[in-house]
Amino acid sequence: MITKGLLLPIAAPSGTGKTTVCRQLLEQDERFVFSISATTREPRKMERDGVDYYFLSREQFKAHIRQHKLAEYEQVFENYYGTLRSTLDETLAAGKILLLDIDVKGALAIKNLYPEQTISVFLLPPSQAELLRRLKGRDTEDEQSIAIRNARIPAEIKLAEQFDRQIVNDKLDHTVDAIMTIIKEYTKNDTNS
Numbered sequence: 164m165i166t167k168g169l170l171l172p173i174a175a176p177s178g179t180g181k182t183t184v185c186r187q188l189l190e191q192d193e194r195f196v197f198s199i200s201a202t203t204r205e206p207r208k209m210e211r212d213g214v215d216y217y218f219l220s221r222e223q224f225k226a227h228i229r230q231h232k233l234a235e236y237e238q239v240f241e242n243y244y245g246t247l248r249s250t251l252d253e254t255l256a257a258g259k260i261l262l263l264d265i266d267v268k269g270a271l272a273i274k275n276l277y278p279e280q281t282i283s284v285f286l287l288p289p290s291q292a293e294l295l296r297r298l299k300g301r302d303t304e305d306e307q308s309i310a311i312r313n314a315r316i317p318a319e320i321k322l323a324e325q326f327d328r329q330i331v332n333d334k335l336d337h338t339v340d341a342i343m344t345i346i347k348e349y350t351k352n353d354t355n356s
């Protein structure tokens with residue numbers, strides 16, 4: 164039984180499957196809640212404000228930065244993305260596990276801000292060829308976007324060593340089981356402290 168909340172940022176190169184892993188975790192355990200990020204990018208088909216993202220104008224986002232309302236933020240591909248501090252604080256106070264489907268630098272920023280309440284997980288692709296196949300299969304990216312994302316992979320993977328855990332996302336069930344084992348270890352350590 165978790166007596167305090169937990170932040171679980173999950174980062175990976177685009178196309179590794181972190182969103183799919185997060186969805187599976189949400190279905191498995193009612194303690195999980197999903198962090199909704201703020202962004203200035205345009206919504207994709209079927210995305211809803213306050214459900215998939217908080218869609219903000221650039222002016223609104225910059226106001227959040229000035230007012231220190233973001234735990235982390237970054238400009239990626241000409242858009243801003245960030246995590247609201249209020250989301251983190253409310254989840255920790257409620258004793259829940261907050262899943263953060265987040266970029267690499269954002270995950271490390273969360274870990275630095277909340278070191279005692281964070282377990283950071285980096286998902287590795289089975290191979291770069293498989294990652295490229297998944298990116299192209301999503302049909303949400305143009306060739307230029309895929310090339311930019313592909314170019315970032317080596318730098319992102321180099322940062323993986325700064326995460327608490329690294330898991331190769333080859334089979335979804337194995338990845339989810341590995342994360343659930345990490346949660347059980349944390350829960351066990353938390354109740355013994």
